[in-house]
């Protein structure tokens with residue numbers, strides 16, 4: 001049975017453009033003070049600069065695209081509580097060379113309600129029954145989930161089902177978005193992240209089919225999910241349950257890109273400049289932004305399956321200015337860090353996905369007023385005082401045990 005919204009399910013987003021960011025901001029909800037904004041800077045081990053660093057608003061290094069950093073803020077003053085993320089530790093990659101890598105504090109993870117657990121274990125008949133006895137002894141509940149899921153090369157041959165929440169779950173029966181379609185091309189093929197719940201694949205195909213009529217040649221598609229979802233070996237903290245997709249804001253060329261080009265091509269930021277400087281203009285650069293992009297995002301937001309779209313506040317501002325008619329779709333477009341050379345589309349839990357946890361809907365309204373003004377101010381971007389010199393934060397990796405029980409079955413299904 002499809003669950004209603006989990007009260008504590010919150011959006012949190014990853015942002016590729018924050019790759020260079022040395023700080024992650026973690027908003028802590030002060031239990032007693034709902035009016036307080038508590039932001040804690042979390043430094044990467046290599047960090048010494050006080051400010052988040054962004055790529056200049058030019059090109060994003062090709063391979064940098066996947067090395068994301070997530071940031072999240074809880075600010076009950078402006079952002080509604082429904083917009084607080086499901087906190088997870090970074091799915092960031094390990095290599096030492098990646099000095100830009102950042103770390104995130106892990107906040108306590110919301111525990112599934114007892115009923116959810118029961119549903120997950122008992123309700124997911126196709127998953128549980130088929131594989132209950134197939135769990136190899138060497139799969140330890142304390143194993144790092146991203147290593148296990150990141151090693152999966154093929155989907156779990158089970159009925160399609162998204163399990164858990166966007167940043168803590170997995171997907172059974174995922175299908176692949178073809179690497180080439182009539183009006184889309186999948187980028188970064190080496191990552192094998194073009195997998196998702198069939199509903200996500202369908203949504204993307206329809207959006208791609210609509211693109212030419214919107215003045216947009218076609219979609220360059222970034223990461224969806226790993227074949228069985230789960231935490232990723234690098235990058236995003238969400239994209240775990242096959243319901244998230246990144247779409248580039250770079251137009252698709254008229255020709256089919258080679259495999260190499262799909263690895264090395266860069267996406268272009270839509271912004272005038274870095275957002276992390278005091279008094280920065282965080283708006284889009286009119287020479288890069290276009291109404292076709294606005295129409296594309298609008299079309300995505302108008303798909304009833306789409307629950308949220310994450311985009312840089314400068315892009316949200318451009319969308320707010322663009323729409324002169326029905327503004328209801330703007331409610332789904334949520335400002336977030338990064339996301340200025342791609343936007344992130346998230347669909348709601350598909351029918352039949354037992355144990356899939358929707359987020360609360362975005363707050364009412366188009367979000368073009370006070371909330372956007374806050375996002376465009378220095379506050380989310382510029383730390384008030386320099387952060388303390390960092391002690392390397394203990395990186396906590398999500399274990400298999402932290403995921404819904406059914407994800408173990410997804411992992412081992414053959």
Ligand SMILES: [Zn+2]
Pocket residue numbers: 014236239244245246344
């Ligand atoms: Zn994304």
